Amino acid sequence: MSLITLTRNAGYAFGENRLTLVAVIILALLALCAIFGPSIAPYDPLVTSATTKLARPSALHPFGTDALGRDILSRVIVATRLDLGMAVSAVALSFVVGLALGSLAGYFGGWTDRIIGRAMDTIMAFPLFVLAMGIVVALGNSVANIIIATMIINLPFYCRFARAEVNVRREHGYVEAARMGGNGPLRVLLNHIVPNILPPMMVQASLNMGWAILNAAGLSFIGLGVRPPTPEWGIMVSEGASYIISGEWWAFMFPGAALVLAVFSFNMLGDGLRDLLDPRKRV
């Protein structure tokens, strides 16, 4: 696809679906927060203050303050890097590992396929969030292990997707030709098959990002991985939850809204990308 058709298609997709454009703008803002978070934030996200405990949203503190008097807006902004970072690294890892395993299974078939397939079936035999909990507890309670756990529970989707796509293309004419030309199996896979399955895999990845964010936030909501006082959306919602029954809504609402906004934008972007690359799948 040449650059011109791609931009024309992009223009078409955006024109057709304004939501995708909105999603791209929101994601750009979130990316800015993730990169420059600590310098944009109006206050230090960790500084507590005894005089401004649970202050309502005001001009000074647009999102209010939490039970320790910390500015919630600053904490929400600074948390962006950690939340998106966890999700992006988990998705990138499962993308790479899933692509590798799935391609091998799809290309070689036989025992390779059976062993990899069985391993993925075993992961899928668990309720995925529960498996992630078990993995984080076993590996040790840290952010890196949250990423690994999220990577593992996402793996089967990428692996199966790559396997199916490779399997279809294995017997195509151009692959036969490449094989005839004396290319080894790895070379055929890497140079001739994988480049063709990357675009649909990317769509899969962007549709998957939202889910990865929700998973990581869910794990930290129940006290895994991220430790206080580190600002992170899931743990902030959980800290704010205690004050709901006395009506202090801002402490859980704003970090929760940030989560929703991020997940929603990734889902919309995924839908937009899918329309761009494969208009037939539009429902």
Added chain:
Amino acid sequence: MAFVWKRLLGTIPSLVGVVVLTFFISHALPGDPAAYFAGPAANADSIANIRTTLGLDRPLPVQFVHYVGDLVQGNLGRSLTTGQPVLTDLLERLPASLELSSFALLFAISIAIPMGVWAATRINGPVDHACRALVTVSAAFPTFFVGLLFVYVFYFLLGWAPQPLGRLNEIAFSPPPHVTGAYTIDALIAGDWPVLRASLAQLILPAISLGLFALAPIARITRAAMLEALGSDFIRTARASGLPVRKILMTYAFRNVLLPVSSVLGMVFSFLLGSNVLIEQVFGWQGVGAYAVAAVIASDYAAVQGFVLMMAVLYVLLNLAVDIFATVVDPRVRFEG
């Protein structure tokens, strides 16, 4: 009956996989259970001692044989926080979780299927738009956040719901005599209407916040399957023969929806069992999920592993039930399988 046996045999590899993976998680990963059991004040000697008593110094295959032997006897270890065997703890709390999940599923199915059918018959009508909005929203909202929003709106702002602190207000009511362990059903059996009312009131918000997320995938698949069925030749023939719309929809088209719905149920169960943990945490529901979260915070290793294993086995069994349901509603599955 032959196909049921075949499905039953088919679950064996899944169960073996579950046991192997749980063993791997609990014994072969770098995290050191001996250090957990020894507690923060341990030195290298006491950790080594505990490792020997737990059998963690033996080769992995030997450990695996012992692990399976323990499982067969129902021994999941002892919880550090409650001091009881993990299996006893889990079985005590399981009815509460099942009660919550079942009500959530019931709520989801009873709304999602009529909604999907209605949306398919009136494309781009209000129900269709509501259906699509729901799918988008449920994909973007964390379950725990929706639970908390409901608490804020229905308890704090409107005052319709009771305080979200568990299964029953134990100051005003005493739990019904134990039969199934689910308060609503036990109260029904005992004929204790005030307790039934009170426990239902506690159940509604958590069940709905959990059910909303199961609702969306079921509604979407019902709508899609119904659309496909309505566009097919046999429906056209039925319409041309002048059959009443009701009969066409309910008898001919709707039957074709059951198979896709049962295939999406597996995913829904995976989701329900996972999100149960979060919702129980939000509403102070004393089920296995809240138990697992408490265990996570206390680094109560055996309890978390027992919970993971129990949920996995439950999930495998639920998938088996879904498979059997699929073969009952659609004979084609029987012949292919």
